[in-house]
Amino acid sequence: xxxxxxxxxxxxxxxxxxxxxxxxxxxxxxxxxxxxxxxxxxxxxxxxxxxxxxxxxxxxxxxxxxxxxxxxxxxxxxxxxxxxxxxxxxxxxxxxxxxxxxxxxxxxxxxxxxxxxxxxxxxxxxxxxxxxxxxxxxxxxxxxxxxxxxxxxxxxxxxxxxxxxxxxxxxxxxxxxxxxxxxxxxxxxxxxxxxxxxxxxxxxxxxxxxxxxxxxxxxxxxxxxxxxxxxxxxxxxxxxxxxxxxxxxxxxxxxx
Amino acid sequence: xxxxxxxxxxxxxxxxxxxxxxxxxxxxxxxxxxxxxxxxxxxxxxxxxxxxxxxxxxxxxxxxxxxxxxxxxxxxxxxxxxxxxxxxxxxxxxxxxxxxxxxxxxxxxxxxxxxxxxxxxxxxxxxxxxxxxxxxxxxxxxxxxxxxxxxxxxxxxxxxxxxxxxxxxxxxxxxxxxxxxxxxxxxxxxxxxxxxxxxxxxxxxxxxxxxxxxxxxxxxxxxxxxxxxxxxxxxxxxxxxxxxxxxxxxxxxxxxxxxxxxxxxxxxxxxxxxxxxxxxxxxxxxxxxxxxxxxxxxxxxxxxx
Numbered sequence: 071x072x073x074x075x076x077x078x079x080x081x082x083x084x085x086x087x088x089x090x091x092x093x094x095x096x097x098x099x100x101x102x103x104x105x106x107x108x109x110x111x112x113x114x115x116x117x118x119x120x121x122x123x124x125x126x127x128x129x130x131x132x133x134x135x136x137x138x139x140x141x142x143x144x145x146x147x148x149x150x151x152x153x154x155x156x157x158x159x160x161x162x163x164x165x166x167x168x169x170x171x172x173x174x175x176x177x178x179x180x181x182x183x184x185x186x187x188x189x190x191x192x193x194x195x196x197x198x199x200x201x202x203x204x205x206x207x208x209x210x211x212x213x214x215x216x217x218x219x220x221x222x223x224x225x226x227x228x229x230x231x232x233x234x235x236x237x238x239x240x241x242x243x244x245x246x247x248x249x250x251x252x253x254x255x256x257x258x259x260x261x262x263x264x265x266x267x268x269x270x271x272x273x274x275x276x277x278x279x280x281x282x283x284x285x286x287x288x289x290x291x292x293x294x295x296x297x298x299x300x301x302x303x304x305x306x307x308x309x310x311x312x313x314x315x316x317x318x319x320x321x322x323x324x325x326x
Numbered sequence: 327x328x329x330x331x332x333x334x335x336x337x338x339x340x341x342x343x344x345x346x347x348x349x350x351x352x353x354x355x356x357x358x359x360x361x362x363x364x365x366x367x368x369x370x371x372x373x374x375x376x377x378x379x380x381x382x383x384x385x386x387x388x389x390x391x392x393x394x395x396x397x398x399x400x401x402x403x404x405x406x407x408x409x410x411x412x413x414x415x416x417x418x419x420x421x422x423x424x425x426x427x428x429x430x431x432x433x434x435x436x437x438x439x440x441x442x443x444x445x446x447x448x449x450x451x452x453x454x455x456x457x458x459x460x461x462x463x464x465x466x467x468x469x470x471x472x473x474x475x476x477x478x479x480x481x482x483x484x485x486x487x488x489x490x491x492x493x494x495x496x497x498x499x500x501x502x503x504x505x506x507x508x509x510x511x512x513x514x515x516x517x518x519x520x521x522x523x524x525x526x527x528x529x530x531x532x533x534x535x536x537x538x539x540x541x542x543x544x545x546x547x548x549x550x551x552x553x554x555x556x557x558x559x560x561x562x563x564x565x566x567x568x569x570x571x572x573x574x575x576x577x578x579x580x581x582x583x584x585x586x587x588x589x590x591x592x593x594x595x596x597x598x599x600x601x602x603x604x605x606x607x608x609x610x611x612x613x614x615x616x617x618x619x620x621x622x623x624x625x626x627x628x629x630x631x
Contacts (some may be wrong), residue, residue, distance in 0.1 A: 072361040074601060112599060117394035117547040117575070122599055163362065163601070291389050291396060292598040294362070296354030296374075298403045299389035308382055308403065 072294070073100035077162045079154050080136060085223075087215040089186065090152055091128065093138040094160060101165065103130040103137060105194035106285050106317040109164030110293040111151065119147040122163065124290050126262070126316070128189030129196070129222055137164075140189035140218070166293055167316050170194050170260055170283055172203065177256025177280070179205040182243045182271060184263020188218065190285050191262050195226050206251065210243035210263070244270035255279035262287075265326070272320035282320040286311050331615040332622035333608070335369065335590045337567050338490035338515030340451060342424050342590060344369035345623055346580065346608045349571050349594035350428035350454060350494075351375065351400065355414040356421060362601035367608055370424040372454050372518075372592060373414070376444070377429075378436045380406035385538035390527050395546030395573070396595060397525050399539040402430050402462055407440045411447045419449025426492065430456040434479055441486050452489045455479070458496030458521035459543075470496040470521075473508035480512025492569065495519040495560070502556050503563035510564045518569035518592065519560060520553045546595040547573040554586045561587025561627065575603065577610020584611070584626040 077094040085091045096103075103109075110122035125139040143152050154160065170190075173179045179198060183191035188209060195207045210231040211217060217230060217237055230238030231246045239246045244267060253259070257280040261271040268284040275282035288300040288311040295313035302311050303324040309315060333344040347370035353359060356371050365371070383403025390397050405413070410427070418425045427444050431437040437455065444450055457470035457479065469475050480493055493509035495502055497520040506517050522543025527536045535541070553572025561568040570588030574580050575596045583591045596603045615623060 074362050119391060120394060120396060120546055120595075120599060121391050289387065289389055289391075291398070291595075292352070292354075292358070294354075294358045294601075296358040297352065297389070297398070297598065298374075298383055298400045299398060301383070301386060301388065301403075303386070308386075 071099065071101040072164065072166065073097065075100055075162045076159045079156050079158045079160055081156055082152070082154050085140070085218040085220040088143045089140055089188070089216065089218055090143065091138060091140050091220050092151065092154065093136055094162070096130070096135045096137040098135055102132050103127045103165040104169035105197045106169035106190050107165040107167050108316060109137070109139070109162050109166060110290070112161040113147045113150040119145070119150070121291055122293060123147045123151070124293055124312070126190035126193070126285065127165070128193050130193065140186070140192070142186040163293065167312055168314065170285070170317050172198065172201065173258040175203050177258060178253060179203055179258050179260070180208065180247070180251055180253065181205050181260040182208040182210070182247065182263070182267070183261070184210045184243055184267040185216070187262030187264070187285070188223070191260065192222055192226060194260055196222065208243050208246055210246070210267070243267055244274060247271070247274050253278055253280050257281070258283070260284070261320070268320060269325040272323070272325070276321060283317055284320045284323070285316045286318060286323070287316070329616050329621070331612050331620065332624075333612065335567070335623065337492070337589070338452070339488065340490050342369045343422070344608055345584065345590035345611065346604050347372055347426070347569070347590060347592040348597055348604055349592040350456065352594045352597045355418060357417050359597070359601055363604060366422045367605045368423040369590065370426050370451065371418065371421070372426045372428050373410070373418070374404055375402045375428045375430040375456050375459065376407050376410045376440060377402055377404055377431060378407055378440050380404065380409070387537055390536045390542070392525070392527060392544065392546070393548060395544050395548035397527060397537060397542035397544055398522070399537045399542035401539065402459060407443045411443065415447050415449060424451035425449060426452045426454050428454045428456050428494070430459055432462070434482065437479060438482060438486065441483050445487055450489065452492060452515070453483070453487065454492040454494050454518055455483060456494050456521070458494050467496055467498065470505065471499050473504050476505055477508040477512040480509050480514050484513035490515040492516040492518050494521055496521045497552060497556055498524050503559055506560045506564050510566050514566060516567040516569055516589070517560060517564065518571065520549070520556055520572045523549055523552065545572070547575055549573045550579055550582070554582050557583050557588050558586040574607065575600065577607045577614065580607045580611060581614055581626070584623065585630050587627045589624065589627055
């Protein structure tokens, strides 16, 4: 049940070179969030920055009534968000968008995150494992300084790839998949990260007829399906990443 | 206190329950916001533009944030008039607010056909004729910058309907009052303004415009003083009601428009940021009237000479 909430910040801390994890109180009247769904935050009452900022859920604890996001400091909006202290109130709208479909357990599940695509994939990995669906988790980033230092990540048994080889596999997540992961037509792949990575993931899945689902990132204005600003090109025309997405079957997306 | 304020606004042969509307293109077809706002507080919902045929809209990227504003180049993406009537009207007509269909077209016959088909639909309160979209190649802005075409189109549509006919004006002209008077001469019941201002943002790293369509329409708090000034000028140039919009984020902003001469206002970009704004703006207008001993909102527009 989509709601606008005043959510209390529980913690907000830096977890890598420029990643932050923010945890907040979640009012149960807004219902539950599923992996892939997102929320929007009005980071300031000022007109700069103007628009609400979308963030995928990185975790959701129904009994504890908490939700978390992982975000990257990369502009005025996220800079302001970095300054939010525990106890402060956040103007939040959510849960928004669709979610990753859960693998029925027939075949192998593989979930890959590139950079700040980590949040929704981490949530998905934990969600699947809580439901006894085994999943291989892959995380790729530039170098060791981007590897998150938070419990949810460290306990999720990540297979780490770095572009410079400073930790784990040297290369990106797609090279890792190609060299280390055997999939078949019953496998289900999940991904969130840069567009080139999602396109690569889609191709890797297609090569054996496996299903693949990706969460796309687009600039959004309304976040609720009204403005038609955040569309992505799909085989059946433009689709709103905030409403029909942000999760799409990768083969439906028309890649640039 | 306890003083009651008459919030109603007369336009043509009909009355809006209050002066606060939500602007076309910023509120979808209402249902998108039903969980975030009690829709019954809105005086009017101006729908996403309706065209004769479905339109996929412009290439992406379509939006970019600017200082205190945003540029959009959506390109009138919509499912066409038939689907509007069959899929959107059943929900909209149950709402207590006035439903105003925003009508757009590339040619005069297209506007005519859309209005004819909408005349068959129950529950529509009136029409806002979009002759000012900056984001489509033909039609739209091409109509809205030519007073002769505005007058002819208005008088043609006037013959098709007794519902209120509102002409939405562009600020992208040398003298907006000429276009407003043309709409009035053609038989419009009101004019609404301003549509967005044409703008461009260039990505200097990529050395190209950010928006795929190169230019887009600027909206948000940045444009408010422009909208207030043009509302002031137009409301003195015509005798029909003026519906003001552009960068309204709170009751004070709305009151600026009403004091400038607007009979009613629309909230646009702010719906994206603060979906409860229609409610808080209406309550703020009411409180202002009570605090200033004004028993009817219609008196606001006559205060500044």
